Amino acid sequence: MTSSPAQNFAAQLLAALAQAGAQRIFLAPGARSQSLAIAAGQLAEAEAVELVVRLDERGVGFAALGAALASGEPSVVITTSGTAVANLHPAVLEAHHSGVPMILLTADRPEELRGVGANQTTNQVGIFADAVRACVDVPAPTEQPASDLVANPEIADHIVELAAEAYALSIGLTSRNGATPRPGPVQLNLQFREPLSAVVPAADAFLSAANGEAVEARLAALAASATRQAAPNFALVDAAIPTVVVAGAESGPAAVELAESWGWPLLAEPSSGARFGGNAVLAYRPLLEQRPDLAQRIGRVVVFGKPTLSRAVIGLFKRLDIEVFVVRDSRLEDFNVGGRAQHVDEVSVSHEVDGEWLAEWLLADKQLRLAQPVDGELTRRELIEAVWEATGEEVLVLGASRLIREAEVWAPAKIASVFSNRGLAGIDGTIATALGIAQATGRKTRVLIGDLTALHDAGSLAANPLADTLPRPAAEPDVQIIVGNDHGGAIFAGLEPAKLLPKGQFERLFSTPQSVDFESLAKAYGWGFRRITDEDDLRRSLELEGRWLFEVVLER
Ligand SMILES: Cc1ncc(C[n+]2csc(CCOP(=O)(O)OP(=O)(O)O)c2C)c(N)n1
Numbered sequence: 038m039t040s041s042p043a044q045n046f047a048a049q050l051l052a053a054l055a056q057a058g059a060q061r062i063f064l065a066p067g068a069r070s071q072s073l074a075i076a077a078g079q080l081a082e083a084e085a086v087e088l089v090v091r092l093d094e095r096g097v098g099f100a101a102l103g104a105a106l107a108s109g110e111p112s113v114v115i116t117t118s119g120t121a122v123a124n125l126h127p128a129v130l131e132a133h134h135s136g137v138p139m140i141l142l143t144a145d146r147p148e149e150l151r152g153v154g155a156n157q158t159t160n161q162v163g164i165f166a167d168a169v170r171a172c173v174d175v176p177a178p179t180e181q182p183a184s185d186l187v188a189n190p191e192i193a194d195h196i197v198e199l200a201a202e203a204y205a206l207s208i209g210l211t212s213r214n215g216a217t218p219r220p221g222p223v224q225l226n227l228q229f230r231e232p233l234s235a236v237v238p239a240a241d242a243f244l245s246a247a248n249g250e251a252v253e254a255r256l257a258a259l260a261a262s263a264t265r266q267a268a269p270n271f272a273l274v275d276a277a278i279p280t281v282v283v284a285g286a287e288s289g290p291a292a293v294e295l296a297e298s299w300g301w302p303l304l305a306e307p308s309s310g311a312r313f314g315g316n317a318v319l320a321y322r323p324l325l326e327q328r329p330d331l332a333q334r335i336g337r338v339v340v341f342g343k344p345t346l347s348r349a350v351i352g353l354f355k356r357l358d359i360e361v362f363v364v365r366d367s368r369l370e371d372f373n374v375g376g377r378a379q380h381v382d383e384v385s386v387s388h389e390v391d392g393e394w395l396a397e398w399l400l401a402d403k404q405l406r407l408a409q410p411v412d413g414e415l416t417r418r419e420l421i422e423a424v425w426e427a428t429g430e431e432v433l434v435l436g437a438s439r440l441i442r443e444a445e446v447w448a449p450a451k452i453a454s455v456f457s458n459r460g461l462a463g464i465d466g467t468i469a470t471a472l473g474i475a476q477a478t479g480r481k482t483r484v485l486i487g488d489l490t491a492l493h494d495a496g497s498l499a500a501n502p503l504a505d506t507l508p509r510p511a512a513e514p515d516v517q518i519i520v521g522n523d524h525g526g527a528i529f530a531g532l533e534p535a536k537l538l539p540k541g542q543f544e545r546l547f548s549t550p551q552s553v554d555f556e557s558l559a560k561a562y563g564w565g566f567r568r569i570t571d572e573d574d575l576r577r578s579l580e581l582e583g584r585w586l587f588e589v590v591l592e593r
Pocket residue numbers: 437438439440462463464465486487488489490491521523524525526527528529
């Protein structure tokens with residue numbers, strides 16, 4: 038039996054990770070990582086994990102991020118050495134800032150081949166700096182003949198330890214160096230020496246109950262030694278100060294509960310998970326700008342999640358006459374733009390709040406929305422309203438840029454699963470993120486993005502769940518990529534250079550108009566295509582099954 042210490046190690050490590058609870062693996066092909074690929078394939082054949090294989094590590098990273106974001110379970114990512122690792126960086130940064138669990142297995146050359154000009158070898162240790170909860174440089178495995186392991190498939194203690202710790206760090210159960218535990222990416226940089234692979238031992242041979250118990254026991258020990266959370270910090274605040282609740286990205290329903298308990302206006306971003314209920318003031322951004330009678334009276338803001346979308350909201354945190362309370366979120370860095378936030382775990386109020394304050398905001402909101410003409414043209418507002426109306430069980434993913442900001446004003450109050458990469462608000466990886474979310478939820482997923490955002494991640498159209506996923510999905514989730522095509526970055530029209538520069542220069546430097554044929558692009562990758570110019574067609578198209586790219590033609 039040909040023996041490969043690399044294979045022994047890979048089989049045990051992936052089995053231990055699966056038993057810890059990391060059951061979704063994303064792989065991009067490569068040579069140095071071959072033992073991990075073989076082990077992942079074996080676990081997928083045994084239906085112990087779901088395995089996705091795709092070419093482009095940047096897209097693989099974002100698909101893994103999307104799956105973990107939607108499921109809360111860590112995604113495992115496997116890459117070969119060199120630039121492959123660097124291609125994970127955008128998704129790693131997003132996962133770091135949004136608190137999304139990922140376990141990165143980056144294959145590397147053994148120590149003796151580093152720094153001597155060996156092929157595809159660079160310094161991968163520390164490449165993600167403080168964006169990872171830990172980076173462990175694991176020496177090349179050496180011992181254990183495969184025949185011993187085949188006869189007695191017990192996971193070695195040090196591998197149980199490594200897998201359990203990586204899992205615990207990724208979900209924020211523990212931390213290193215006294216840091217506050219927070220979910221996020223963890224990198225195991227795995228050195229492998231030749232022979233790089235074998236077909237034994239098979240990874241699924243390590244899925245015994247006894248090995249599962251060993252991993253569980255290690256996780257329990259880590260949980261027991263985790264630093265105790267400090268006692269919760271309550272704020273009891275004065276009811277007389279006019280207060281608004283701001284729900285940034287990833288707030289969740291706690292923001293709605295607080296606003297409704299005290300009768301406070303709720304200013305909830307479209308991907309907050311809190312834009313619903315009777316206290317939601319939808320068009321808060323234009324109201325903050327146009328109704329000083331309301332905006333100037335605000336004396337307190339209670340913040341959930343990570344608000345990023347509008348300058349008008351961010352401006353509140355900087356106003357010296359406003360007190361800012363930020364409700365802590367164990368997944369996110371403590372938000373403190375403006376530098377004056379008090380971080381608390383819960384807010385309650387001394388006595389009844391005057392209901393008139395909320396009533397004034399709701400009335401102003403209604404008036405503002407009614408005052409905007411709806412003329413039957415397919416504008417961004419109609420696009421957003423139609424997409425929200427069609428969203429029931431479906432999942433909606435929003436790209437960065439102009440459309441999410443229009444959604445901030447026009448999206449109705451509705452309970453819906455809406456995701457957006459607001460950790461760093463990049464326009465990269467959005468299609469891949471949506472595909473990862475579709476995969477993890479199994480639900481029809483629509484992604485609403487600008488034309489440049491779509492082109493930035495065009496390579497992710499190559500995904501084909503029926504071909505690249507094991508075990509084969511019973512049904513491929515429907516995915517609709519809705520591209521609002523205004524031929525360039527419309528968002529930049531609101532920037533200073535739009536007024537400072539002649540039109541030609543502004544376009545060349547900022548809005549970068551494009552004239553890509555989206556129909557050819559979609560077809561080249563095997564996606565259905567429709568160009569949509571009216572609302573009826575849009576509503577009908579949203580009901581279609583399968584994988585579609587819709588180009589919605591918008592005014593610039
Ligand atoms: C990776 C990355 N590069 C650059 C940016 C800066 N940026 C923000 S929006 C934008 C243009 C987006 O254009 P489009 O997708 O067409 O959206 P629109 O504003 O036109 O709706 C750019 C380049 C970014 N956020 N992320």
